[in-house]
Amino acid sequence: MDATETAKRTATASAATGRGRGRRQGYATGDARRARILNIALQEFGENGYRGTSLARIAERAELTQAGLLHHFRSKQELLTAVLDLRDAMDAERLDLSNLPDGGEPTLLALVALVEHNARQPGIVQLFTVLTGEAVTTDHPAHGWAQERYRLLSTSIATALQHGVQAGELRADLDATACAQQVMAMMDGLQLQWLLDPERMDMAATFRAYIDGLLKQISA
Amino acid sequence: MDATETAKRTATASAATGRGRGRRQGYATGDARRARILNIALQEFGENGYRGTSLARIAERAELTQAGLLHHFRSKQELLTAVLDLRDAMDAERLDLSNLPDGGEPTLLALVALVEHNARQPGIVQLFTVLTGEAVTTDHPAHGWAQERYRLLSTSIATALQHGVQAGELRADLDATACAQQVMAMMDGLQLQWLLDPERMDMAATFRAYIDGLLKQISA
DNA sequence: GCAAAAACCTTATACTCGGTAGCTTTGTTA
DNA sequence: TAACAAAGCTACCGAGTATAAGGTTTTTGC
Incomplete structure (x- = not known):
């Protein structure tokens, strides 16, 4: 994981939690949608692995288009790292x-x-x-x-x-x-x-x- | 692995070794090509997993088209099982x-x-x-x-x-x-x-x- | 309270992948 | 050498990731 990648993960994490400081805050609907996407992606990646999971299916379950999903997470890879960050956070409590x-x-x-x-x-x-x-x-x-x-x-x-x-x-x-x-x-x-x-x-x-x-x- | 699957694997194995009895024997060039494909597939699957490996890349390295590859192995899955059979055979010696x-x-x-x-x-x-x-x-x-x-x-x-x-x-x-x-x-x-x-x-x-x-x- | 900006989300499109259909070429064998 | 199966091609399909461009909604700054 190089520096660029790390920076992207940090940016995504803060965007997902809506705590961007200098930047504009996300909409409430968008935050809810992102949370929903993350939970669905968590399931799908767990059931089918990274390469076996399709964005289209996640998007369908989250009730938006595939391109709409890619608005929130710019790539499949970015979605994966967001899911992993989420899991790490949940585990840290345990x-x-x-x-x-x-x-x-x-x-x-x-x-x-x-x-x-x-x-x-x-x-x-x-x-x-x-x-x-x-x-x-x-x-x-x-x-x-x-x-x-x-x-x-x-x-x-x-x-x-x-x-x-x-x-x-x-x-x-x-x-x-x-x-x-x-x-x-x-x-x-x-x-x-x-x-x-x-x-x-x-x-x-x-x-x-x-x-x-x-x-x-x-x-x- | 169901019965159909097992039957398919057996058929593939005998075809790959060119020991079909009633059927016509494969050409020497075909046998060589199959062996080459198997070795390349072994590498690729090992480096990228099943879902991360593309038939096009294997075909390119074996110097034929992707459709040509699918003439020898009717699906990606059949190629995978052939590779696994090959490895099992190699391991059995060890x-x-x-x-x-x-x-x-x-x-x-x-x-x-x-x-x-x-x-x-x-x-x-x-x-x-x-x-x-x-x-x-x-x-x-x-x-x-x-x-x-x-x-x-x-x-x-x-x-x-x-x-x-x-x-x-x-x-x-x-x-x-x-x-x-x-x-x-x-x-x-x-x-x-x-x-x-x-x-x-x-x-x-x-x-x-x-x-x-x-x-x-x-x-x- | 209102414009401007940003976020949200869509359709359309480009490219890659596994797989099928059908045809031509090549090698084997009788 | 003729017949025939194997070998391998072109062309295509549906599904996958990703980008581009545009329209709509929400927030924010004045």
Whole structure:
């Protein structure tokens, strides 16, 4: 994600929330329409991925023409990043990464709770799974977003684990970075299998079992 | 994957290898062209996913028109399944699932070797990662293929682990199914992070560390 | 309270993509 | 070498993203 892109996302975010300062404020009808479009797009991207979603269908469900939709979001890509920003904002309320519970065990148990919550939201989980899968391609519009997301997540978890080590709660020889990456990998991998075949996988229980075993292994 | 689909794949496979019996055999030039198309498609699907790949581009690289390409593979979906069949055949040589080394530790170490091999083949890994990510959507053409693949993999690994239990090598209270799912999840999740940010992740080492810890935990 | 500006949203259009129809050329084989 | 299937082309369709240009509605500044 280059500087131009970042600037565009910021502009879009502020336009969508109607908080442009020097600029003119959007109309009330437009704000409502944008919010509606975002919610529909969230669903569609989650069900069909980025490339499998058509603007025409989103526009139809939002009851305007496709060109009308592109008035609010100048491109499909801009719509995607707006949706991702929306999701990030919603998630921030649930799991504040910059303020994880301190120490190893509380952090890992918070992740178990997150997985249990996700198990009740297949649509959202699918959005992230499909998008991050697509986004490993370097030229995908969400590639930079996905990189950034994983960096933030893994450093947050690793830091929390490292605190556990310093507090003497976890083994001194623990590789916090690798452990954080493993935990995230387990979450993503279980999600994938769960989405493909929900009946064959009790995602929350399997993840909990993994974390239980991990805690036995890394506790001091 | 329904019966019609399976029949189509079989027909394609035999046509592609030029082993039609009652039917006339394909020309040598056609066989060569098909092989070339498959290799190019393998690359393109791996780099851009299914929906991100265009037949026109594959045709251009194979030096024929898009309609000419569709003479050999009647649809994009048929081309995809042919590519997947090709990969499965290539993989079968490397890791024969129906004949995993018996017992827990040898099986898990074989998977470590597989991950080490994958770490040298980012293109192929990307093909599977992008495709399985896309394929969680129920109407994706590779959805059935992905389901089938995971069922086969997980039962193969679970069976091998169960043998380890029966032989007294692994703990009697091991949940072989859940353990197999966890191991696969770890492989997939690490691949995802590795593809997104290769420099931040030593995939093979991290997976090996996970397996080492797991073995300590589940050994009798 | 009224003009001007901006936002909103439309129709029309350009280009790309997967796929079909039908025709010509080329290679194989009897 | 004649018959015939494979190979590959042109031409086209419907659907996709995106742009251009224009008309209508709402807000804002005076």
